[in-house]
Amino acid sequence: MVTTAAFLITMLVGVPISLCLALSGVAFILATGNPLLLQTFPTQLFGGVDSYGLIAIPLFVLIGEIMNGGGITRRLIDMAMAVVGRMRGGLAYVNLIANMLVSSILGSATAQVAIMAQILVPEMEKKGYDKTFAAGLTAYAGMLGPIIPPSIMFVVYSVLAQVSVSDMLIAGIIPGVLLTGLFCLCVYIMGFFYNYPRGESMTWRQRADIVLNAIPTLLIPIVIVGSILTGLANATESAAVGALAALLIGRYWTKELSFSQLPQMLLKAGLYSSVILFLVAVAAVFSWVLVYGKVPQAVAAWVQTVAHDPISFMLLVNVILLVIGTVIDGAPGLIMTVPILLPIAVDVYHIDPVHFGVVVVINLVLGFLSPPVGLCFFVASAVTGAKVGRMFYVTLPFFFAACALLVLLSLVPWLSTVLVK
Template identity: 75%
Template sequence: MVTSAAFVAIMLVGVPIGLCLCLAGIVYIAASGNPVLFQSYPLQMFSGVDSYGLIAIPLFILIGEIMNGGGITRRIVEMAMAFVGALRGGLAYVNVLANMFVASILGSATAQVAIMSQIMVPEMERQGYDKTFAAGLTAYAGMLGPIIPPSVMFVVYSVLAQVPVSDMLISGIIPGVLLTVLFCTIIAVMGFVYNFPSGARMTPRERLMTVLRALPTLSIPVVIVGSILTGLANATEAAAVGAIAAALVGRYWTREFRFSQVPEMLLRSGIYSAIVLFLVAAAAVFSWILIFGKVPQEVAGWIQSVARDPVTFMLLVNVILIIIGTVIDGVPGLIMTVPILLPIATEVYHVDPRHFGVVVVINLVLGLLSPPVGLCFFVAAAVTGAKPGKMFMVTLPFFVIAFLMLIILSVWPTLSLALVN
């Protein structure tokens, strides 16, 4: 009880979540009257990051930096425009499809929203779309980032759950593509109701030339996902090869990547990686404290009194995680929930840990688009000047369809496990 009160008090003061977890551990040890536990404290932090799979995180982040600096993102947007730009609401389709392609390289919702808001929102506004809708759509399309591989959140979950990183990345492919299709369906309906503008038509020759210009950029996700699916490389090795592929495409095809940019890219990648890895180290301490205090057992007892079967359990988890995701970012949300809920899911209800991971990640990402915080909306607002509250209301159908897909995914695990199995 003292530890919980200390954790909530520290978090409300505004201390970063990683430090909250570490300080809560210190409070627990001090309150337990067992100072010997302080000797295990640094060992638990070190063991949390002593994992080969975590090397994939800085590599995936570096791929995103190279892709953005090398003009690859813009080529992907142009290719999406060639496919669907002439349809009613064409630029809205382009927004979603371009985000899907970028998601297969970048893997971070907030980073993706920041990048794509700069590219897509001004162009959509210029063609007659409401700025609030354009910014909100970009925020929802950005949630594909942590679902379609590569994904930093899947890597972190893999370490926490002790499951292969490759399995988790593959598990996100079908849900990510399905969510893209559902978003495009919503755009088609809204385009008919609100008479969205149609984009400029390209001649067959212009369309072909645009696709050919962008085609080599698709070698990056093909290398990453293909090497994992074929078993030629694990996730970490695939990330390393993907970084090389991104550098080669940016240097010799788009010719916008310069080696003088590398030190700055490495610095940004290192800073973001350090933040994520510190959270993982803090998670190890937090998990250790939870197990020592028998918190999972107590939570399991309460959940078992409410949920009698796996489906009911998964639906209950959806509600719990959506609420948590509204106030806590994705990776910290994983760190706080997985050590408690995963043992219950696997040992009591026999839920596949890979399926459970996909549901957890999508829940927490959807929480990034939910009031009262809605971090992705605030990122889009910072870039475009739109109002976060209005964004949520204008794009509410996307929230509803994403939540319905989450329920379907919870009931039918085949959607996430088909490719893995």
């Protein structure tokens, strides 16, 4: 009770979520009246980040920085334009396809929305699309970042759940492609109601030139995902190879990257990664507090009175996580829910932890697009000036499409695990 009160009070007064978790751990120790537990606190903090797999996080962030500085993002967008831009609602499809390609490199929803909104929303507005719709679509397309590998949230979940980082990254491929397909279906249907414009026509020669110019940039996701699928490298090693590939492509193919930019890129990657890694460290303390206080056992007893089989449990988890995701960001949401729900899923309902992780991450990412927080909407709004409330309203079909995918994944675990087995 003291721990819960400490967490809520510190969060309500505006203390960063990572410090809320750490201070809640201290409050729990003081409430037990056993000061010897304080000696365990630094051990738990260190143990939380004492994982080889976590090295992948700064490497994935660095890949994104190099990609942006090297002009790789623009070439991927041009390639998507050449392939689907002529269709009705062509730029909307380009938005989704380009985000799918970029997400296979960036792995962060908020970073992806910030980058793509600057590039695509003005272009869509110029061609006759409503700015609010364009910004909202870009925000939903940013969902693909934490789902399609590489994914920082999957790496964090892997450490919390003690499962293979490589397995988690690969498990996101099919759900990510399915989500892209559902979003494209939404654009197709909405295109008839709103009469979305067609893109500019291109000759086959122009299309071929653009695609050929962009093909080398596809080596980055191919190297990352391909090395994991073939077993040539684990997630961390593939991230290192991907960073090297991005550096070489940006410097010698696009020729937009200068080595003088690297120190700034490394600094930004280090700062962003340190925030995530500190969250992972305090997650270890938070998990330890939960186990010591027998919280998972109490929650498991209650859940079993409501959910009597794996499917009903997964549907209940979807509802719980969607609510949590509306007020708490992705990584903190993982830290707060996985230590409680994962033991129940695995030990009581015998659910594959990889499948469970995919559903959990998609739920919490959907929270990025749900009020009152809706972090991706706020990022898109800050970049484009679109209204957050109206953005949510005009993109409701995409919200329902994401919910449909969650139900499908809950009913058909095979979609998450087939590439892992």
